[in-house]
Amino acid sequence: MRHVKYALCINKACGLQVEPKPDITLCPKCGEVLDITYDYEYLKSTITREQIEASTDNSFWRYKPFLPVEETSEAPALRVGWSPLYEKHGILGLDTLYIKDDGQNPTGSLKDRPSALCVVKAKEAGRTSVACASTGNAASSLAGSAAAAGLSAYIFVPERAPKGKLAQLLVFGANVVSVQGDYQAAFRLSDMAIQKWGWYSRNAAINPYLMEGKKTVALEICEQLNWQAPDWVAVSVGDGCSIAGVWKGFYDFYQMGFIDKLPRLLSVQAAGCYPVHKAFRAGTEEIVPMSEDTLADSIAVGVPRNGLKSLRALEASNGLAVEVSDEEILAAMCELGRSTGVFGEPAGVTGFAGLKKAVEQGLIRKDEKVVTIITGNGLKDTANALKAAGEPISSPPDMDRLLVEFEKRGVKPE
């Protein structure tokens, strides 16, 4: 990887530079997470915007030169990324809003990006099995990418995990272990098994390559906006890895001179779980764990493992932090669906919900260009969608009665 300098420990007091082998995890000196660091001067000499635009690869692999992979590594088997960016006018009172629909990924979420990259790195490391502890999109995306690549997947879930969430994993043929205990028990057993059998770990808490997969959503936004960075990007935040990845993507292309400014980040957490925002407001890098009281399960992370990276991204971007209630999240799901035809899961529309609040509070002006990323498909969680969407109009099979029912509901057919 001529274009990668090293993996840098993000603990400033440590700052260790680690050789970027495919199976590195945490800093061997201080235990903090690592950040992949590129040689932008070298990259500038090898790749241009025009070369990227000429690519016929309709996936995130069109940005291979900016990914921490060997030149000889083959593209992932699934078509991940290059999701649509819809330009809308007047929504939430904004002159121009761009909707990046990352629910349009093979298994239905942005997590397909890091999972696909994870499988590439596992192969580089010579592994035939990958593993993680998760009940959510990390697990289903890993199971899908592994199946497509012919690798075995081992997924550890707490016993309370709803069975519906396991369907996708099991169909992909993953070895799903339901651990008698809570998430921490599942995580610990996965960790022991990973050590014992030498599986490749897809755990954003320790694997620095995953964020590099996530950043591709930002690279795409730059190209899709014709190399004009937006004024704002609104993102839902749980573990912190996604918003940090988004920032890294813009940072990469800014360093390359591909965009001439960096956007501001609007970080949105659930009002029932916002440990990153608490630290951000207190001006500290110490993140205090919080309970996980939100229906947006994909961002219900009381102990964010990439909290520090997300805080740094928020600070560097002169960002803002907004929290939204579960009711606001469900309302946003409907407002987004009705105005754009995009259906997001609760955590997937949380950025949009926070954007609505930020606009109403005057934090974002109506003439600013805003992108919001929909991180997961609404089909992932139809139970909460039904809570949001209300009841259909009930009518006997009779036109007169239908008219009455329409009037009751204020429907004026035309």
Next chain:
Amino acid sequence: MRHVKYALCINKACGLQVEPKPDITLCPKCGEVLDITYDYEYLKSTITREQIEASTDNSFWRYKPFLPVEETSEAPALRVGWSPLYEKHGILGLDTLYIKDDGQNPTGSLKDRPSALCVVKAKEAGRTSVACASTGNAASSLAGSAAAAGLSAYIFVPERAPKGKLAQLLVFGANVVSVQGDYQAAFRLSDMAIQKWGWYSRNAAINPYLMEGKKTVALEICEQLNWQAPDWVAVSVGDGCSIAGVWKGFYDFYQMGFIDKLPRLLSVQAAGCYPVHKAFRAGTEEIVPMSEDTLADSIAVGVPRNGLKSLRALEASNGLAVEVSDEEILAAMCELGRSTGVFGEPAGVTGFAGLKKAVEQGLIRKDEKVVTIITGNGLKDTANALKAAGEPISSPPDMDRLLVEFEKRGVKPE
């Protein structure tokens, strides 16, 4: 529409040529369905393969010259089509199998193609509302495309429709009418309401434009295979409109000289509902209604409205018909997921299930090039996916016990 000659009544005894206005329905003379007929000589003078390949439009709209739309009509608001075609070796014993994953559409099914086209035609007709009677993918795709385009949608469903299926429609802001009665009652009320308010009808039974949207999946296959038609295309069949659309797409490009042969069609129906196959085997164009006894709800169509078109496609392609049981459909869902990372709903994988059977029976040789179309996303129906996928491995949080559980299940970690 200079490139469209007329809409032709498919009743050979009638053969009326109808002016292709945007709101035509059935043949005004005999009541049979119509087929949009193109002027291929004109098309040959205006468009080449190279021009198509040069398009940067990553949607089915790249084939606009072959769609029955006005030149001035704008692209649909959602990015529909241009779904991935995965090349696989050794699956089902076939040297080369191509998986066309049409679950990768905005609302999760192939039906996004006709629904997006429907909304374009509704706008051409000057309508602001669209309507249909459906509980399935036709309804959700119409609701999504209408929301994105700023049109109102009216969807009529029978009262027994599972609520989970309504979530997507309601989030898209459709006016969903739950009709007290069965599907026929819902259909009749929708028909009366459509007449009364002049809504544009998305009903494949009467609207000849919908099949033209469906055909784009075949146009994409041709281009993605570098203009080499496959030997076989395996498709699940319910109403008959999809397989007829697939055939129309290959036919269009064959007439243009873009491909030098036509594929054979493998039509796959559920063993609990196969009225099209019964007529095909009897050598008649009279389709006798059947009960709808299959869990693959998207193809449980006892009275196929486009049965005649599908029969003609089967005959013209020298096709084959195979039925599969619900058990075979569920098993195919897992076999597909495990070997490719593609997750299809039951009807979505029925073509794959029938292909497996056809290969085992020696009807298709292992060296023949086969495409199978996955018509809907597995997230549409996780309840049946769970039936298919079985149970996870249950274990206490203890390595020794995990080893025991792995052994019991025959899992050999490596």
